[in-house]
Amino acid sequence: MKIYFAPLEGITGYIFRNAYSGIYGHVDKFFTPFISPSEKAPMTSRERRDVSPGNNTGINLVPQILSNSADCFIKAAKELQEMGYKEVNLNLGCPSGTVCAKGKGAGFLPETLALQRFLDDIYVWSEIENMKISVKTRLGYFNPDEFYDLMDIFNGFPLSELIVHPRIRSDFYKGEPRKEYYVYALEHSKCPLVYNGNIFTRKDYDKLSGAFGGSPDTIMLGRGLIADPSLADKLKGFTSETDPGQFSKLHDAVYHGYQEVMSPDINVLYKMRELWSYWQTLSLFDGKERDIKKLMKAKKYAEYEDITYRILQD
Ligand SMILES: Cc1cc2nc3c(=O)[nH]c(=O)nc-3n(C[C@H](O)[C@H](O)[C@H](O)COP(=O)(O)O)c2cc1C
Structure with a gap:
C-alpha cells in the first residue's frame, strides 16, 4: 500500500512537511498546496520558497499547479522541471468560490471542450519533455454523473496518476464521499488511481476495502493525517497507538x-x-x-x- 499526504493550503507547506517527514517515516509522496501561475509570473516568491529543493531535502514531493491556461501551466511546469522535479500535479478539485469563478480547480470541470484542449497542450509538452503530469479531480461541478464524461476525457491522455476525491464542488469537504463513482473509476481508468476522502481511522480504511472489493493500492490522506499524524504508520501496520x-x-x-x-x-x-x-x-x-x-x-x-x-x- 502507498500513502500520499494531500496538499492542504495554509497547512502542509515546507515547514510542516519537513517537521513531519523528519519524525514520521511512512508517507510515500507529498504534494504542495497549489501554485497559481499568472500571465505575469509562473509563481510568487512565497510559492517558489515552498517548492525550492533546498527547503525540501529528502522529501518525495510533487508540486501542484492550479490553472486553466496551458501556457501558464507549462511555464510553471518548466520552472519546476529546472528545479529538478520530474512530475507535477494538476488541480481540478479546488471548490473555493474565487477559484471556481475564474474557471479553475473544480470550476474547470464543466468546460469539457476547453479542458480537453488544455490537456492536449500540456500532455504534448510533457511527452516531449519527459515530465509526468498527474491529475487530482472531483467527480464534477454540478452533478456527479459528469464523471462519466470526465473519465473518457482523462482516458485520452497519458496521466501518470489520477487522484479522485469523489465529491462534487457543492459538497466542499462535507458528507460521505460518493464511493460508487470511485468503483466506476476502478473499472474504467486507464491510468493508476489514488483514492482520497474521509479516511480518519483504520476503520474508515477497512470500510473502503469492502466498498471497492479489495483494499485500494494507493490512498491520499489529508485532514485525517493532520489530526492524527501517526495515521499512515497505523494503516501500514507499524504502530497501533499515537505516541x-x-x-x-x-x-x-x-x-x-x-x-x-x-x-x-x-x-x-x-x-x-x-x-x-x-x-x-x-x-x-x-x-x-x-x-x-x-x-x-x-x-x-x-x-x-x-x-x-x-x-x-x-
Ligand atoms: C484547509 C484545506 C486546504 C486544502 N488545500 C488544497 C490544495 O491546495 N490543493 C488540493 O488539491 N486540495 C486541497 N485541499 C483538499 C485536500 O487535499 C483533500 O482533497 C481533502 O481534504 C479531502 O481529503 P481528506 O478527507 O483526507 O481530508 C484542501 C483541503 C483543506 C481542508
Missing part, C-alpha cells in the same frame, strides 16, 4: 519552524491554532478540552507555551 513523545516532537518542530520564519507571535500562533483545530480530536487530549480552548486564544508565546507544555507533558 505522545512523537507527537510532542512534531509539535515542537512545527512551532519552532514557524518561529524561524514568521513574526510577531500572533502570526505563528494563528498557524498553531489551525493545527490544534485538528489535533484537539486526538484521544491523547481527552479531558483537556478547556486547556486547548485556552491555548487557542493565546496571543503571546509565553502564554501559549505555558498551557501547551503542561498538556503535552501530562
Whole structure:
C-alpha cells in the first residue's frame, strides 16, 4: 500500500512537511498546496520558497499547479522541471468560490471542450519533455454523473496518476464521499488511481476495502493525517497507538519552524491554532478540552507555551 499526504493550503507547506517527514517515516509522496501561475509570473516568491529543493531535502514531493491556461501551466511546469522535479500535479478539485469563478480547480470541470484542449497542450509538452503530469479531480461541478464524461476525457491522455476525491464542488469537504463513482473509476481508468476522502481511522480504511472489493493500492490522506499524524504508520501496520513523545516532537518542530520564519507571535500562533483545530480530536487530549480552548486564544508565546507544555507533558 502507498500513502500520499494531500496538499492542504495554509497547512502542509515546507515547514510542516519537513517537521513531519523528519519524525514520521511512512508517507510515500507529498504534494504542495497549489501554485497559481499568472500571465505575469509562473509563481510568487512565497510559492517558489515552498517548492525550492533546498527547503525540501529528502522529501518525495510533487508540486501542484492550479490553472486553466496551458501556457501558464507549462511555464510553471518548466520552472519546476529546472528545479529538478520530474512530475507535477494538476488541480481540478479546488471548490473555493474565487477559484471556481475564474474557471479553475473544480470550476474547470464543466468546460469539457476547453479542458480537453488544455490537456492536449500540456500532455504534448510533457511527452516531449519527459515530465509526468498527474491529475487530482472531483467527480464534477454540478452533478456527479459528469464523471462519466470526465473519465473518457482523462482516458485520452497519458496521466501518470489520477487522484479522485469523489465529491462534487457543492459538497466542499462535507458528507460521505460518493464511493460508487470511485468503483466506476476502478473499472474504467486507464491510468493508476489514488483514492482520497474521509479516511480518519483504520476503520474508515477497512470500510473502503469492502466498498471497492479489495483494499485500494494507493490512498491520499489529508485532514485525517493532520489530526492524527501517526495515521499512515497505523494503516501500514507499524504502530497501533499515537505516541505522545512523537507527537510532542512534531509539535515542537512545527512551532519552532514557524518561529524561524514568521513574526510577531500572533502570526505563528494563528498557524498553531489551525493545527490544534485538528489535533484537539486526538484521544491523547481527552479531558483537556478547556486547556486547548485556552491555548487557542493565546496571543503571546509565553502564554501559549505555558498551557501547551503542561498538556503535552501530562
Ligand atoms: C484547509 C484545506 C486546504 C486544502 N488545500 C488544497 C490544495 O491546495 N490543493 C488540493 O488539491 N486540495 C486541497 N485541499 C483538499 C485536500 O487535499 C483533500 O482533497 C481533502 O481534504 C479531502 O481529503 P481528506 O478527507 O483526507 O481530508 C484542501 C483541503 C483543506 C481542508
